[in-house]
Amino acid sequence: MKFENVVLGVLAMKPFHGYELMKWFDVEGQFIRSNTHHSQIYRELARMVKNGLVEFEIDARDGKPDAKVYRITEMGRQVLMEWVRSPYEPTSRFQDADFNTRFTFAVALDLEAALRVVETELTYRRAQVAKSRVRKRGLVGVQPIDGFDAERYLRYGEQMHYFGADSVDRWMDWLETMRTMITTELESRDAATDTDTDTEEHTA
Structure with missing residues (x-):
């Protein structure tokens, strides 16, 4: 996931001062992209301005340093929509940042794209669970070094497995809920569009 996609998604909501954008990444954005340094944000904004994805205007302030207000350009909007609508490839770890980011912005920009993301993720997780739940777990044919407690490793590993299995099941339940809501x-929306079309035809 490119950092520019996240920035474009945020700027699609409204124009942001640089400081406001930093605050967004410190609060809401921490769940999408962790440990985003302020210098990264300004470097990325400068690059995106240079590439025509973002533009800014100066906000003059009495008695304070002038601030730049960044907004997405038409080219930036096109790049954002291309990413939102591009094929989503799940990773082995569920609730990956790419899913969270893409879903967050797709539901606001293109509901059909959001549905595709959810269905792709759900299909992948179902196949992953079907394959991994039946695998044999344990230590076979290993020769641990001194100090490596194999029994404790297995005991706590089982607890991690149970927690992970429960978590991914809940994740799939949530995906099912999202799919139902979006569908x-x-x-x-389609029914309302059909009604409007019929009304226009009768009026004509």
């Missing part, structure tokens, strides 16, 4: 909204 229902799309169907309602």
Whole structure:
């Protein structure tokens, strides 16, 4: 996931001062991208301005340093939409940052794209669970070094496995809920569009 995609998604909400953008990454953005340093944000903004994805205007302030207000350009919007609609490839670890980021912005920009992301993730997790739940767990044919407690490793490893299995099951339940919500909204939207079309035809 490119950092520019996250920045473009944030700027799609509204223009941001650089300081506001830093605060966003410190609060809401920490769940999408961790440990984003302020210098990274300004370097990325400068690069994106140079590439025509973002533009800024000067906000003059009495008695304070002038501030730049950044906004997404038409080219930036196109790049953002290309990313939102591009094929999503799940990783082995669920709740990956790429899913969270893409889903967060896709539901606001393109509901059909959000549905594809959810369905791709759900299909992948189902296959992953079907394959991994039946695997044999344990230590076979190993020769641990002195101080490596194999019994304790297995005992606590089982607890991690149970927690992980429960977590991914809950994750799939949530994905099912999202799919239902999105599908229902799309169907309602399509039904409203059909009604509007019929009304226009009768009026004509």
